[in-house]
Amino acid sequence: MEQPLISAIIATRNEAESLRQTLKVLRRSRRIDEVIVVDHGSTDHTGAVARRYADRMISRKEGWGAAWLEGMQAARGAIFLLLDAQAKERAKLSHALISPLLQGEADMTLAHYPAEGSANCIPLVRRLASYGVRTLTGHSFQASFSGQRALRREIMSSLIYRPTGRGMELGMMVQALANGYVVKEIPLPLGFHHLYKRANLWKSCAEAIGIISAFLHLWRVSKLSAPS
Secondary structure, three states, rough: OOOOOEEEEEOOOHHHHHHHHHHHHHHHOOOEEEEEEEOOOOOOHHHHHHHHOOOOEEEOOOOOHHHHHHHHHHHHOOEEEEEOHHHHHHHHHHHHHHHHHHHOOOOEEEEEOOHHHHHHHHHHHHHHHHHHHHHOOOOOOOOOOOOOOOEEEHHHHOOOOOOOOOHHHHHHHHHHHHHOOOOEEEEOOOOOOHHHHHHOOHHHHHHHHHHHHHHHHHHHHHHHHHHO
């Protein structure tokens, strides 16, 4: 049986050196057929790195979710692998996200990062995303906010609501589950907890606002579509 085309997509901003390492790892992979980088507003040489190592570089100034969505729309693959530019050498572990889709065990997989320290170290935004998915679908996941995931093209095509900010992960999860797709968490050390420890308050607030906005939109839609 012929393997479906797999497209790796990275949304990034001002991560030139990390991106270079990650793209080199993806280029060595025999499973990845296409690499797309979406640069949303970099002021360093991220664009130059992407043009050198990726099959396609897309430049845009809108938010994180919009970058992911444009990358998926431009991709040729039947399976999308979404990765963070900070993956570096750990990008080779992403094959574990792809395998369940190839084996028919899942339609979407999420990298579930091992806990580092106490539960209090887990960012609030991750808890918000997990709460949103559980409230809206009844399914419990610990990695609802994970940006490292693989999914079938038809999931992206089925999305009616497409948040352009950091609510994209929540919107994608809730709609995929509502449409009957199988979502599976895969334990993988692809998290970047050290980055969250250095993240400023504004970034955390912006992420939380994106999740809350997506949650409220999806909650209103679920109420309107519920039988009276």
